[in-house]
Amino acid sequence: MTAATATAVPRGLVAGLTRDQRRLLAGGVLLGSAGVVSTLVQPKLVARLIEAAGRHEPVAALVALLAVLFVADAVLSATQGCLIGRAGENIVREARVRLSGRVLRADLAYLDSQRQGDVHTRLVGDTALMKIALTQSLAQILLNGLIVVGGTVMMALIDVWLLLVTVGCLGVASVASVGVARGLRKAALVNRADTGEFGADLQRVLAALPTVKAAGAEGREEDRLAALADRVRRSGNRVTVLNALFSPVLNVGLQVSLAAVMGIGMARVATGSLGVADFTAFTMYLFYLVSPLVLVFLSVGTYQQGRAAVQRVDELAGIPQEDAPPPRGAAAPAAPKDGDGPPAGGAVHEGGHPAVEFRDVGFGYGDRPVLEAVSFTVPRRGLTALVGVSGAGKTTVFQLIERFYRPGRGSVVLDGKDIAYLSPAEFRGRVGYVQQDSAAMRGTVRENIVYAAPDATEADIAEAVELAGLGDVVAALPDGLDTRLGDQGTGLSGGQRQRLCVARALLQKPAVILLDEATAHLDSEAEAALRDSLRRIARRCAVVAIAHRISTVAEADRIVVLDGGRVRAVGTHRQLIREDDLYRRLAAAQFADGARAASPG
Numbered sequence: 394m395t396a397a398t399a400t401a402v403p404r405g406l407v408a409g410l411t412r413d414q415r416r417l418l419a420g421g422v423l424l425g426s427a428g429v430v431s432t433l434v435q436p437k438l439v440a441r442l443i444e445a446a447g448r449h450e451p452v453a454a455l456v457a458l459l460a461v462l463f464v465a466d467a468v469l470s471a472t473q474g475c476l477i478g479r480a481g482e483n484i485v486r487e488a489r490v491r492l493s494g495r496v497l498r499a500d501l502a503y504l505d506s507q508r509q510g511d512v513h514t515r516l517v518g519d520t521a522l523m524k525i526a527l528t529q530s531l532a533q534i535l536l537n538g539l540i541v542v543g544g545t546v547m548m549a550l551i552d553v554w555l556l557l558v559t560v561g562c563l564g565v566a567s568v569a570s571v572g573v574a575r576g577l578r579k580a581a582l583v584n585r586a587d588t589g590e591f592g593a594d595l596q597r598v599l600a601a602l603p604t605v606k607a608a609g610a611e612g613r614e615e616d617r618l619a620a621l622a623d624r625v626r627r628s629g630n631r632v633t634v635l636n637a638l639f640s641p642v643l644n645v646g647l648q649v650s651l652a653a654v655m656g657i658g659m660a661r662v663a664t665g666s667l668g669v670a671d672f673t674a675f676t677m678y679l680f681y682l683v684s685p686l687v688l689v690f691l692s693v694g695t696y697q698q699g700r701a702a703v704q705r706v707d708e709l710a711g712i713p714q715e716d717a718p719p720p721r722g723a724a725a726p727a728a729p730k731d732g733d734g735p736p737a738g739g740a741v742h743e744g745g746h747p748a749v750e751f752r753d754v755g756f757g758y759g760d761r762p763v764l765e766a767v768s769f770t771v772p773r774r775g776l777t778a779l780v781g782v783s784g785a786g787k788t789t790v791f792q793l794i795e796r797f798y799r800p801g802r803g804s805v806v807l808d809g810k811d812i813a814y815l816s817p818a819e820f821r822g823r824v825g826y827v828q829q830d831s832a833a834m835r836g837t838v839r840e841n842i843v844y845a846a847p848d849a850t851e852a853d854i855a856e857a858v859e860l861a862g863l864g865d866v867v868a869a870l871p872d873g874l875d876t877r878l879g880d881q882g883t884g885l886s887g888g889q890r891q892r893l894c895v896a897r898a899l900l901q902k903p904a905v906i907l908l909d910e911a912t913a914h915l916d917s918e919a920e921a922a923l924r925d926s927l928r929r930i931a932r933r934c935a936v937v938a939i940a941h942r943i944s945t946v947a948e949a950d951r952i953v954v955l956d957g958g959r960v961r962a963v964g965t966h967r968q969l970i971r972e973d974d975l976y977r978r979l980a981a982a983q984f985a986d987g988a989r990a991a992s993p994g
């Protein structure tokens with residue numbers, strides 16, 4: 394089975410380079426090395442030129458060669474940069490696509506809201522750091538390292554004493570400027586984090602703008618944003634100062650070493666122990682060496698950051714996948730029990746298994762138990778209502794049927810099969826889930842409806858729209874099914890949005906439809922329409938509704954009452970009103986709420 398291979402933590406899934414990437418990197422390094430050779434030859438050539446000029450020989454050929462080397466240097470450096478850059482973009486693209494795939498197929502339980510931010514950082518920020526480490530930094534270290542080593546050797550060949558003086562002066566300057574650069578990098582990180590925080594806060598405020606306005610809190614939010622903007626300014630100022638310092642520190646070092654080399658070198662030239670040509674070449678090497686020296690130091694730092702990013706990216710690549718075998722590791726799917734007796738509520742399971750069965754299910758988010766020993770069945774046809782006080786675990790029951798979370802105990806059985814042993818594709822297509830706060834996706838009404846069944850025919854769409862009670866709504870829209878919806882499904886009321894989701898669920902031709910009814914969204918008319926739709930839908934498949942209106946609940950073929958993590962009672966409205974005092978209380982409270990909305994059936 395593919396499950397085993399899919400769950401094995403992919404070692405180096407992302408860090409491993411593809412052939413294309415390796416080829417680009419190798420090409421870049423090769424061209425870069427050629428550039429290094431060309432660079433190192435130039436001062437030598439200048440020395441030759443000076444000597445030739447001293448002997449009144451023609452220098453045109455040497456000058457031409459020098460010009461060719463300059464141009465070659467530029468071309469090689471540009472091409473090398475392009476190749477390495479392309480390898481980098483390639484790496485980051487692969488990593489992001491593969492990670493997105495892993496995240497989309499990850500176990501929802503691992504993607505709670507806290508982790509979402511972390512996932513975002515790893516997928517967007519760390520992949521970029523990783524790209525730089527694996528390409529630019531490594532290439533910088535290698536190529537600039539070559540220049541430093543090669544240049545030093547050349548300088549040593551010209552004059553060891555001058556080299557020692559240079560190393561002394563330049564060493565101090567490099568250390569100082571690397572210090573400045575490291576400070577700069579840290580300050581830039583802080584500045585970026587501050588900017589991110591400002592952005593996140595702004596987003597939060599914008600999302601809650603109606604609440605902010607209703608609370609008259611615009612001024613307070615403005616002050617908060619101002620304080621955050623102040624932090625951005627302070628860290629930004631630090632970046633500016635360090636940025637301004639970097640070049641001067643390095644230049645002073647260069648100038649001091651140049652002065653020292655000039656002083657000592659000139660004296661040597663005067664005594665005749667050093668030629669003018671060699672002296673000039675030496676000075677050129679000095680100029681050529683400064684920035685590679687600093688870049689090597691800096692690239693080592695970037696590379697180390699990048700290695701850490703690679704590790705974080707690899708960790709994300711190892712996020713548990715949904716295809717994983719059940720964590721409890723039982724060997725075989727539990728066979729459906731025979732002789733389970735007719736389920737309470739007088740339901741009949743035509744064709745054998747119930748649509749859904751909870752067998753002694755226990756579950757909690759973290760340590761706190763939400764469901765303790767929940768058992769009930771849902772017949773293959775008809776409306777089953779799930780009722781209980783707020784927080785009783787009704788929505789959780791739905792999340793378990795979708796296997797967004799896995800039960801800690803017991804099993805959730807769909808059409809006789811424990812869903813723990815099925816792949817998501819095997820059972821999700823058979824379950825239509827209409828969430829309480831159903832979010833519409835991008836695009837038109839039609840695109841929204843066919844989201845789970847992209848191949849649906851026009852006739853199927855029309856039928857689903859009709860069955861979901863969405864026909865009049867669509868007819869009233871300016872462009873009908875092709876009306877574009879805003880990002881949050883704007884243009885539709887909450888109730889309409891929910892019916893749109895019912896239509897979407899219906900198109901999947903599911904065996905079960907789960908409906909988490911939104912209390913607040915539905916006015917009485919919408920509720921009546923939805924109730925009517927559910928009746929009709931329940932003739933084709935199982936409908937499980939978390940219903941808040943007594944009118945919907947009373948019409949249900951069976952009602953499951955959840956209380957304290959257990960099923961307290963199962964029955965029809967008539968039975969439960971007679972026999973269950975909690976149900977009586979719930980019914981009374983909700984009947985009062987919905988008294989004007991509709992009369993109980």
Ligand code: ADP
Pocket residue numbers: 758763781782783784785786787788789790
């Ligand atoms: P209901 O739908 O009946 O109102 P829920 O199933 O939404 O109840 O929630 C049951 C309990 O589980 C509540 O106490 C709720 O706070 C808690 N809960 C729900 N979702 C989560 C979650 N993702 N993480 C932690 N606790 C949760």
Ligand code: MG
Pocket residue numbers: 787788789829909
């Ligand atoms: Mg709920």
